[in-house]
Amino acid sequence: MQLPIYLDYAATTPVDPRVAKAMAECLTIESNFGNPASRSHQFGWKAEEAVEDARRNVADLINADPREIVWTSGATEADNLAIKGAAHFYHRKGKHIVTSKIEHKAVLDSCRQLEREGYEVTYLDPDSNGLISPETVEKALRPDTILVSLMHVNNEIGVVNDIEAIGEVTRRNKVVFHVDAAQSAGKLDIDLEKMQVDLMALTAHKLYGPKGIGALYVRRKPRVRIEPQIHGGGHERGMRSGTLATHQIVGMGEAYRIAREEMREEARRTLALREKLLRGLEDVEEVYVNGDLTHRVPGNLNISFNFVEGESLMMALRELALSSGSACTSASLEPSYVLRALGRNDELAHSSLRISIGRFTTGEDIDYAIERIRYAVAKLRELSPLWDMYKDGVDLDQVQWAAH
Amino acid sequence: MAYSDKVLDHYENPRNVGRLDDADANVGTGMVGAPACGDVMRLQIKVDGDGVIEDAKFKTYGCGSAIASSSLLTEWVKGRSLDDATQIRNKDIADELGLPPVKIHCSVLAEDAIKAAIADVRKKRGNTEE
Numbered sequence: 001m002q003l004p005i006y007l008d009y010a011a012t013t014p015v016d017p018r019v020a021k022a023m024a025e026c027l028t029i030e031s032n033f034g035n036p037a038s039r040s041h042q043f044g045w046k047a048e049e050a051v052e053d054a055r056r057n058v059a060d061l062i063n064a065d066p067r068e069i070v071w072t073s074g075a076t077e078a079d080n081l082a083i084k085g086a087a088h089f090y091h092r093k094g095k096h097i098v099t100s101k102i103e104h105k106a107v108l109d110s111c112r113q114l115e116r117e118g119y120e121v122t123y124l125d126p127d128s129n130g131l132i133s134p135e136t137v138e139k140a141l142r143p144d145t146i147l148v149s150l151m152h153v154n155n156e157i158g159v160v161n162d163i164e165a166i167g168e169v170t171r172r173n174k175v176v177f178h179v180d181a182a183q184s185a186g187k188l189d190i191d192l193e194k195m196q197v198d199l200m201a202l203t204a205h206k207l208y209g210p211k212g213i214g215a216l217y218v219r220r221k222p223r224v225r226i227e228p229q230i231h232g233g234g235h236e237r238g239m240r241s242g243t244l245a246t247h248q249i250v251g252m253g254e255a256y257r258i259a260r261e262e263m264r265e266e267a268r269r270t271l272a273l274r275e276k277l278l279r280g281l282e283d284v285e286e287v288y289v290n291g292d293l294t295h296r297v298p299g300n301l302n303i304s305f306n307f308v309e310g311e312s313l314m315m316a317l318r319e320l321a322l323s324s325g326s327a328c329t330s331a332s333l334e335p336s337y338v339l340r341a342l343g344r345n346d347e348l349a350h351s352s353l354r355i356s357i358g359r360f361t362t363g364e365d366i367d368y369a370i371e372r373i374r375y376a377v378a379k380l381r382e383l384s385p386l387w388d389m390y391k392d393g394v395d396l397d398q399v400q401w402a403a404h
Numbered sequence: 405m406a407y408s409d410k411v412l413d414h415y416e417n418p419r420n421v422g423r424l425d426d427a428d429a430n431v432g433t434g435m436v437g438a439p440a441c442g443d444v445m446r447l448q449i450k451v452d453g454d455g456v457i458e459d460a461k462f463k464t465y466g467c468g469s470a471i472a473s474s475s476l477l478t479e480w481v482k483g484r485s486l487d488d489a490t491q492i493r494n495k496d497i498a499d500e501l502g503l504p505p506v507k508i509h510c511s512v513l514a515e516d517a518i519k520a521a522i523a524d525v526r527k528k529r530g531n532t533e534e
Contacts, residue, residue: 309442311467315407315415335442346440383421383471385446385463386439401438402516 005365007322009206009299009358010155010183015251016208016359022254023210026050026247036244037235047246054253058202061256062181062190064217070236071249074214075182078201079106079149081216081240082178085226086147086199087114090176094144098175100124100132100151101341106201107149107180128343129292130159138169147176152190153183156325156338156354157291158300160188167196176224182206182214186259187267187297192217198224204248208359209255213248216240270357271298273366277355278303280370284377286390288348290325290339299357304339304348305377307386313353316376320369325352347386347396407468408502414472419479422461424448432525434517443470443510447517449481449489451525457481457489462517469507473497473514486522 006014015023026032026047036051038044052066059066072078087097099111101123111121122140126132132150141148148170153160163179170177178199181190186207192200200217204210218224218239232241278301281287286306302325305313310324325336335349344352355369381387389396407415423446424431430451437443443466450459460478464471476497481489494511497503503511 307465309466309470311442312415312471315468346442350439350442383418383463384465385435385444386465388423388446388463396439401440401444402436 001362001364001368003319004321005319005361005368007320007355007357007361007365007369009361010158010354010356011323012205012211013208013358014360015210016255016258018258019209019251019254023247023251026250032246032250034246036246037233047244050246050253051244051249054249054256057253057257057260058215061185061260062192062200062202062217063194064192065220068192068217068220070216070218070239071244072214072216072240073212074205075104075180075201075203076106076214078203078214078216079104079178079180080110081226081229082199082201083107083110083147083149084114084229085239086176086178086224087119088227089225090146091119094142094146095119096142096145097121097147097149098124098137098140098145099149100126102126102130102154102156102338103149103151104155104180104182107151111149126341129295130154130157130290130338130342131292131295132161132166134162134165134169137166138173141169141173141175145173145175147178149178149180151180151183153181153188153297154291154338155183156323156336157302157342158183158297158356159291160184160295160297162295163197164195170198171196183297186256186263187299192219199226204252204255207255207259210248210251213245213252215252266359267298270359270361273357273361273363274298274301276363277301277357277366277370280366281373284374288344290342290344290348290352299361301355301357302339302352303355304344304352306348306351307384307390308351308377308380309384310335310350310352312380313351313376316380317372320372322356323354325349325354410476410501411468411472411503414475414501415468418462418471418475420459420461420475420482421463423463424450424459424461429528430525432521432523432528434520434522434524436516436520437466437470437513439465442466443513445470445474445513445517447474447477447514447521449518449521449525451486451529454485455487456483456485458483466510466513467507469501469503470510470513472501473503473510474517476500477514477518481518486526489518490522492518 034043034047036047203214290302339349462474494515497511
C-alpha cells in the first residue's frame with residue numbers, strides 16, 4: 001500500500017495506462033501529429049481518422065450519433081457552450097431558464113452571466129436527499145422558459161437525478177434540456193435514444209482520460225441549435241472553432257471505449273468498496289450520510305461527523321487524499337452550498353468528508369481509511385467543546401453563539 | 405494548504421486540553437465563535453489568590469490553526485497575572501505560529517477567548533480584589 005491513498009476520484013482520475021499509450025502515439029514526428037483539419041495530405045487525413053474514431057467511441061458510450069459530438073476543452077466549456085449557446089439562440093422565444101441550487105459552478109456561473117444579460121433564472125431547491133423531481137421541474141416551467149439545465153450526478157454527494165423522467169417533462173413542454181454528465185458518464189448507463197436530453201456536457205478526466213478535453217452532445221433529431229461561443233475557423237460544424245487537440249481527443253476516445261467495456265464490472269467493484277467503507281464507519285456516533293444512498297453513483301460517499309470540523313479532520317487524515325465540505329480553507333467561511341441546500345445545518349456541512357473511490361482503489365486502502373478516520377474522529381472529539389456540550393445534553397441550537 | 409511546523413506540533417500534541425470546574429469562583433470561561441462559522445473555542449483559566457493564572461485548559465472545534473492558536477494561548481497565559489494576560493494580542497499568536505492571512509481570524513478568536521475568560525473570572529470574583 002502506497003501512502004497517501006487517493007480517495008478523490010470525483011475531483012479527477014489518473015489517466016489509464018492504455019489511454020496514455022494511445023495519446024503518446026499522436027505527438028511526435030514519427031507518430032500521428034498532423035492537423036485533423038489539413039485536407040491536402042495524409043498527415044491530416046490520418047489525424048482526422050483518429051479524431052473520428054474517438055468521436056465514435058464517445059458517442060457509443062452514450063448511444064448517440066458521432067455527428068452529435070462537439071469537442072470542447074472540458075465539461076466547463078461544454079456547460080458554457082450549452083447554456084449560453086442555447087440561451088443566445090432561443091432568446092426571441094423567451095428569456096427564462098430553470099436550473100438547481102446544487103449545480104456545478106460551471107452551470108451556476110453561466111446562469112449568473114445570463115442574468116447580467118437580462119435573462120431570468122429559477123434555481124430549484126433539491127429535496128433533503130439532493131434530488132430534483134420531474135414535478136418540481138414542471139412546476140417551474142413558464143411560457144417563456146427556453147432551457148432547463150440539471151446535472152445527472154452531483155459532484156459532492158453523488159446522487160443521481162432521474163434524467164429520463166425529467167426529459168419527458170421538458171420535451172412535452174418544448175423546452176431545451178441540458179444535462180451536465182461530468183460525474184456520470186462511464187459510471188452509469190446513459191442511453192440518449194431513450195433519454196430525451198438535448199445537450200449533454202461530458203469530460204474525459206473523471207473517467208481515466210486526460211484533463212483539458214471534453215465534449216458537448218448536441219441532439220440532431222429533433223434538432224437543437226446553439227450559438228457558438230468561440231469563433232474562428234468554423235471547426236466542429238461551426239459550433240466550436242479551434243484546431244482539434246488530436247492527442248487529447250484520442251485519449252478521451254480511448255477512455256470512453258474502455259469505460260463502455262468495463263464500466264459494469266467496475267461499478268460492481270467500486271460499489272462493494274463503498275459499502276465496505278460505510279459499514280466500517282456507520283456505527284460511529286453522530287454520523288450522517290449526505291444525500292440519497294440508493295440513487296447514487298457507486299464510488300461516492302459523503303459523510304458528516306458531527307462536532308468535528310472538516311478541515312481539522314482532513315489534517316488528521318493527511319495519509320488520505322479526500323475533500324471536505326468545510327470551506328475553512330477559503331476566505332469565505334461558507335460551508336458547502338450543496339449541503340446547505342439539502343437543509344443540513346452549518347455544523348454538519350462543516351463536518352463533512354467526500355470520499356470517492358475508483359479504478360485503482362483496493363480493499364486494503366478502504367480498511368486503512370476506516371481505521372484512520374475512526375481514530376481521527378475520536379481524537380478530535382476529545383478536543384471539541386461541542387462534543388462535550390452534546391454529551392452534557394446541551395441543545396446546541398439553543399446556545400447564543402458569539403458569531404464572528 | 406501547507407501548515408507551519410509549529411501549527412502541526414500544537415495540532416499533533418495539543419497542550420492543556422480539558423475543562424475546569426465552571427462552578428469554581430476562581431475559574432473563568434471564555435467561549436467564542438459559532439458552529440456555523442466552523443470555529444468554537446472554549447478557554448478556561450484558574451486564578452490563584454494573587455490574581456495569577458495558575459492553570460488554563462481549552463477545547464476547540466475548528467481547523468488546525470484554531471486548535472494551535474488556543475493550545476499556544478494556554479501555554480502563554482499560565483503564570484501570568486490577569487492584567488498581563490490581557491496584553492496578549494492576536495498578532496503575537498499569528499506571528500508565533502506563522503499563520504497565513506486566511507487564518508488570521510483563528511488568532512483573533514484566541515484573543516477574544518482569553519479576554520472573555522478574564523472578564524468572566526473578574527465578574528465572578530466581584531470586588532474582592534484588584
